[in-house]
Amino acid sequence: MWPYHSDLLRVPVPRYTSFPTAAEFGPIDGCDYREALENVSGDVSLYVHIPFCEKICFYCGCNTGAAGRRQRLTAYLDALHREIMAVSALLPAGTRVTRLSFGGGSPNAIAPTDFIRLVDLLTVRFGLVDPVCSIELDPRTMSPQWAQAIARVGIARASLGVQTFAAHCQHRIGRVQSEDMIVATTDSLREAGVTSLNFDLMYGLPGQTRDDLLDSLHRTRVLHADRVALFGYAHVPHIVPRQRVIDSDAMPDQAERFAMAQLGFDYLVTHGYAPVGFDHFALAGRDPLARAALGGRLHRNFQGFTDDDAPNLIGLGASAISAFPHLLVQNEKNGGRYRMRVDAGGLAPERGAHRGAEDRSRGAIIEGLLCHGRATLPPRIRAQSDARLAPFVARGLVEMAGDTLIIAPGGLPYARTVAAIFDPYRAESARRFSSAV
Incomplete structure (x- = not known):
């Protein structure tokens, strides 16, 4: 059993999909x-953001909007095509793209034919x-035509x-989808050649009981999901109206x-x-992700x-x-302003952060703790963190082995909280994050 220490989980912390x-x-x-x-x-990985959904869920904090008007989708895709042309023209000759991921929103909010055209352009330009290739999908808007598109593109994940x-939890969060719908989507994706299928599940939902969670986990296993992401629902209405x-x-x-969380893990x-x-x-x-975790080849990104x-x-x-290694850049979030930036110069950077040697060193520590449960601490950083680590050491959640910080098995739920000790920006940022569990 994991030891529960409410005082150590009181402060919300980032998910650390990047640092800073x-x-x-x-x-x-x-x-x-x-x-x-x-x-x-x-090598380069490409991520393509489709900020639209047919139906907007109450809980969702993603940068997405309703895909109601065809003209709106067409204008966005036209701008996205222009950005692809501009970015690909700047890369050095011979740059190798090893990954292609589509997220949102829901990429299947656009027409399958538009998706095929988008992939064709990416293939030629890059x-x-x-x-x-991987894609995020909404079962509520899955169709036979979309399954055919996935098979044609060769999406494996x-x-x-x-x-x-x-069902009672689905109604409370605005995500109503029958089990038959999820089963049909799962079957169609397997038939389309998807070999690694992930189910996103949540705990901490309104009205949700442990039995509800256990039932969802059981149905997920019966449907042979290759991966499961089990997130705690983050209720931040001051950020997500x-x-x-x-x-x-x-x-x-x-x-x-x-x-x-303990129930799901066990x-x-x-x-x-x-x-x-x-x-x-x-x-x-x-699954390749399990092999990477076992082989020490796990990484963390957005x-x-x-x-x-x-x-x-x-x-x-x-918003992509x-x-x-030295720079993080985020595109303009607002769809209209994104199109204007692309029209003006082909690129749409709006904000970001430079990563100096200190940030890269601390980022490596944070990634090591989250991905591998351990990280080597340079003497200066250890000296700065010893006092804040002390409560975790005293309760057996972490231990030091020479200059290596190791998260104990019972300390897994506190990994993000421990990682935040090495984040000097937390004292300065006014932004609220989600609970670590």
């Missing part, structure tokens, strides 16, 4: 982004040669926004959320899944835990983030 986090992003010179593209060294199978319709009084308290690791970090799981010995070792990530589309 997006909370530290500020205005950035577009020339810096252009220069980073022109001087890319090493010289794609059999990259690993897909992620479904399942969240919960409990649409969450105001959710009844916060019906949500489990912190202690119950902790118990749900269920999955005893039913063939290997833990990947604290809240992700993959079929042991079978898409979460990954086996992608490319040193450069280029984001395309509104690019990551280079």
Whole structure:
């Protein structure tokens, strides 16, 4: 059993999909982004953002909007095509793209024919040669035509926004989708050639009980999901206004959320899944993510835990983030202003952060703790952190072995909180984050 220490979980912390986090992003010179593209060294991963959904869920904090008007989608895709042309023209000749990921929103909010055209353009402009392709999908808008498009493109990895199978929880969060719908989507994706299928699940939902969570985990296992991302619902209506319709009084308290996380972890690791970090799981010995975790090759980027070792990530589309060893850049979030920036110069950088040697050193520590449960601490950084680590050491959640900080098995739920000790920006940022559990 994990020991529960409410005092150590009181302060919200980032998910650390980057360091510095997006909370530290500020205005950035577009020339810096252009220069980073022109001087890319090493492999590249591409992320393409489709900020639309057919139906907007109450809980969702993603940069997305309703895909109601065809003209709106067409205008966005036209701008996205122009950005692809501009970015690809700046990369050095021979740059190799090893990954291609589509996220949102829901990429399947656009027409399958538009998706095929988008992939064709990416293939030609970036010289794609059999990259690993992945996509996020909404089961509510899946169709036979979309399954055919996925098969044609050769997408091997897909992620479904399942969240919960409990109908009463679905109604409370605005995510109503029947089990039959999820089963049909799962079957169609398998038939289309998807070999690694992820289910996103949540705990801490309004009205959710441990039995509800256990039932969702069981149905997920029966459907043979290769990966499971088990997130705690983050209720931050002051940041995500649409969450105001959710009844916060019906949500489990912190202690119950902790118990749900423990339940999910115990269920999955005893039913063939290997833990990947604290809240992700993959079929042991079978899924590439599980093999990467076991082999010490796990990484973390804006898409979460990954086996992608490319040193450069280029984001395309509104709000998409690019990551280079020395620079983080986020595109303009607002769809209209994104189109205007692209029209003006082909690129749409709006904010970001430079990563100096200190940031890269601390980022490596944070990634090591979250991905591998350990990190080597330089003497200066250890001296600065010893006092803040002391409560975790005293309770057996972490230990020092020479200059290596190790998270104990019982300390897994506190990994993000421990990682935040090495983040000097936390004392300065006014932004609120989600609970670590």
